[in-house]
Amino acid sequence: MSTKRSPIQTGLAWTLAAEMRAVFRKLKLRYREHGSGNDLTASQISVVLRLEKDGSATVSGLARVEGMRPQSMSAIVAPLQESGLVLGVPDPSDGRQTLMSLTPKCLKWLQDGRSARQDWLATTISQKLSVQEQEKLRAAFELLKRLTED
Structure with a gap:
């Protein structure tokens, strides 16, 4: 059985990889904005x-x-x-x-920052995505998890 990919499949994978990188970079920047300064x-x-x-x-x-x-x-x-x-x-x-x-001050700062980012992301998801879209996002994350498995 051949594992060779067609050019169409390779092109789609290349495009998805580029789009994912751009979206994740932007999400990371937005995520950082909403942590404790x-x-x-x-x-x-x-x-x-x-x-x-x-x-x-x-x-x-x-x-x-x-x-x-x-x-x-x-x-x-x-x-x-x-x-x-x-x-x-x-x-x-x-x-x-x-x-x-x-120090305890640092641990609190880390916790507060993570909580603020989590709150921002959860609020943004609930405000911008319908319940059906949230389910699609959950399904997409199952696929993303598979990409990171060894």
């Missing part, structure tokens, strides 16, 4: 999300997983500490190291 850089957001996901880490450990020099990571972490989003405490297993972790 922030002045964080992309690198700072990456560090905050990394600490949230993986837990406490040293600056050198963060630098390693983010693929940068420890000095560069220090420059990213310092404003996060100054703004009260990240706290450094001595590593109990090695007092020479400092473990960076998220």
Whole structure:
């Protein structure tokens, strides 16, 4: 059995991929607009999300997983500490190291931002799409999930 695709199928897939990329980019931008406002850089957001996901880490450990020099990571972490989003405490297993972790203020900021974005998206869906269209969107997401399965 041949798995070769016809040019029509390939062209349609190419068009769908381009349209999906454009729509998802625009949705991502709109989604960000409706979170709690922030002045964080992309690198700072990456560090905050990394600490949230993986837990406490040293600056050198963060630098390693983010693929940068420890000095560069220090420059990213310092404003996060100054703004009260990240706290450094001595590593109990090695007092020479400092473990960076998220503060309760940061965790609340993350939660509030996610809640605001979720509220905006749910409201937008309910206002702009009929119940039938919402069901179609649900079906489309089943197909999108299949695209991301390994």
